[in-house]
Amino acid sequence: MNQTPQNIDSPVDVVVMAAGKGTRMKSSLPKVLHRLGGQSLVLHVVETAVATGARNIVVVTGHGAPEVEAALAAQPLGVVPRFARQVPQLGTGHAVQQAAPQLADDSIVIILSGDVPLIRAETLRALALESAGRKLALLTIELDDPTGYGRIVRAPGSATAPVDRRGDVQAIVEEKDASDAQRAIREIYSGVMAVPSRLLKGWLARLDNRNAQGEFYLTDIVGMATVEGVPVVAQRCSDPLQVAGVNTPGQLAALERAFQRRQADSLMERGVRLADPARFDLRGTLECESDVEIDVNCIFEGSVSLGAGVRVGANCVIANARIEAGAVIHPFTHIEGEKAGVTVGESALVGPFARLRPGARLGAEVHVGNFVEIKNSTLAAGAKANHLAYLGDATVGQRVNYGAGSITANYDGANKHRTIIGDDVHVGSNCVLVAPITVGAGGTIGAGSTITKPTDPQALTVSRARQVSFANWERPKKLPKG
Ligand code: UD1
Ligand code: CA
Numbered sequence: 001m002n003q004t005p006q007n008i009d010s011p012v013d014v015v016v017m018a019a020g021k022g023t024r025m026k027s028s029l030p031k032v033l034h035r036l037g038g039q040s041l042v043l044h045v046v047e048t049a050v051a052t053g054a055r056n057i058v059v060v061t062g063h064g065a066p067e068v069e070a071a072l073a074a075q076p077l078g079v080v081p082r083f084a085r086q087v088p089q090l091g092t093g094h095a096v097q098q099a100a101p102q103l104a105d106d107s108i109v110i111i112l113s114g115d116v117p118l119i120r121a122e123t124l125r126a127l128a129l130e131s132a133g134r135k136l137a138l139l140t141i142e143l144d145d146p147t148g149y150g151r152i153v154r155a156p157g158s159a160t161a162p163v164d165r166r167g168d169v170q171a172i173v174e175e176k177d178a179s180d181a182q183r184a185i186r187e188i189y190s191g192v193m194a195v196p197s198r199l200l201k202g203w204l205a206r207l208d209n210r211n212a213q214g215e216f217y218l219t220d221i222v223g224m225a226t227v228e229g230v231p232v233v234a235q236r237c238s239d240p241l242q243v244a245g246v247n248t249p250g251q252l253a254a255l256e257r258a259f260q261r262r263q264a265d266s267l268m269e270r271g272v273r274l275a276d277p278a279r280f281d282l283r284g285t286l287e288c289e290s291d292v293e294i295d296v297n298c299i300f301e302g303s304v305s306l307g308a309g310v311r312v313g314a315n316c317v318i319a320n321a322r323i324e325a326g327a328v329i330h331p332f333t334h335i336e337g338e339k340a341g342v343t344v345g346e347s348a349l350v351g352p353f354a355r356l357r358p359g360a361r362l363g364a365e366v367h368v369g370n371f372v373e374i375k376n377s378t379l380a381a382g383a384k385a386n387h388l389a390y391l392g393d394a395t396v397g398q399r400v401n402y403g404a405g406s407i408t409a410n411y412d413g414a415n416k417h418r419t420i421i422g423d424d425v426h427v428g429s430n431c432v433l434v435a436p437i438t439v440g441a442g443g444t445i446g447a448g449s450t451i452t453k454p455t456d457p458q459a460l461t462v463s464r465a466r467q468v469s470f471a472n473w474e475r476p477k478k479l480p481k482g
């Protein structure tokens with residue numbers, strides 16, 4: 001990862017501008033920490049920068065800088081990003097000025113925005129290649145509605161000519177500074193450029209803030225390049241998603257849907273059968289073997305892998321889990337592996353309405369039914385807990401049948417203890433197994449028992465009051481009124 005890609009001659013450094021406030025999000029969270037596909041906007045951008053082969057990545061932080069820096073520092077990344085603080089935030093040119101001291105002179109600098117999360121590494125590599133260490137390369141796109149963006153101003157008379165015959169780029173004019181004629185231009189600056197470091201530094205030093213917003217515009221360097229005769233090239237992007245920025249909750253939601261649709265399409269291309277790609281959410285990575293079927297409204301988080309022929313019913317939430325081949329996850333099941341993970345064995349049946357928590361390890365053909373919660377417990381092959389039960393910190397043997405309403409009392413108020421249930425044990429309904437406890441293999445626990453002492457293999461153990469009956473019992477009668 002950490003090497004310059006082939007055929008870009010100079011090393012690539014990336015600057016990610018992420019200091020802005022994001023006022024229009026109306027949120028106390030810094031804008032770049034809002035999540036898309038379960039991951040912060042700025043992390044998407046930094047990961048792409050790494051994938052581009054960047055030698056150095058400098059993230060410009062300002063608004064919420066400690067949180068933004070901490071969020072990135074917590075991530076394992078191929079290149080450790082450096083930070084440059086921008087306080088106060090005086091514009092995009094000012095932002096890059098703060099990063100400049102950390103940029104070497106021999107590199108091509110790619111400039112990105114922390115709020116444009118879906119830019120792709122191939123696009124950036126192509127742009128760096130276009131810059132070729134001596135040109136200013138801008139990523140542009142033609143939009144039906146260019147409102148709010150910087151317009152690409154080309155040599156006179158050519159702006160309306162077919163794209164491939166237009167004149168040279170002369171300047172980028174921000175919307176607020178644009179004339180009516182300039183506002184009509186539909187080719188806009190995406191906010192992404194590749195520029196030789198040495199040239200960039202010279203231009204940055206000469207920026208001013210004499211414009212409608214009183215800001216130091218990075219985009220003013222285009223005019224400087226033109227005056228100096230440095231070639232400016234516009235590389236057109238045909239994919240609006242890659243350059244879509246997030247400024248409002250509405251834009252974030254729209255981009256989320258588009259992102260999810262892309263992930264859904266790519267899974268379907270690999271043979272995964274999604275009941276409805278518009279009702280599918282992946283916030284992390286999902287590996288699927290052949291013939292996986294996923295019904296509507298499922299959410300996958302973290303790292304999930306599904307073996308061949310796995311079926312996932314509607315409305316399941318599955319995070320950090322491995323589901324082996326042939327297993328069926330029935331509707332409304334919640335699986336959350338967190339760090340310890342969850343594994344579901346081959347041909348196991350889980351749900352509906354089951355809850356598997358960290359450290360749940362189900363063997364082959366295990367059945368876990370409705371309203372059963374399992375945490376930090378191993379169930380060996382063929383074990384069953386089909387209704388209304390809790391297994392926490394338990395080791396459950398093969399073919400055990402664990403009755404409805406039974407629980408492991410694994411917590412004494414201070415410490416957690418283990419429950420060990422041998423192979424072929426039958427635990428009746430409504431039992432409490434008070435840990436630490438061992439139930440011997442082949443044993444039976446009578447319904448309604450509270451078990452506090454180890455039981456022998458093959459034994460029937462019952463701990464409840466003996467049943468008594470009172471013959472011809474007369475129920476109390478209501479007293480007459482008054
Ligand atoms: C910028 C471009 C505009 C382009 C648009 C594309 C300028 C002057 N304009 O406008 O031509 O069409 O992006 O989306 O560059 N930021 C800082 N510090 C600052 C100001 C901004 O770090 O002082 C960061 C923001 O957090 C954001 C990025 O720079 O990630 C872009 O800033 P923003 O204010 O959104 O620029 P636009 O007005 O969208
Ligand atoms: Ca913006």
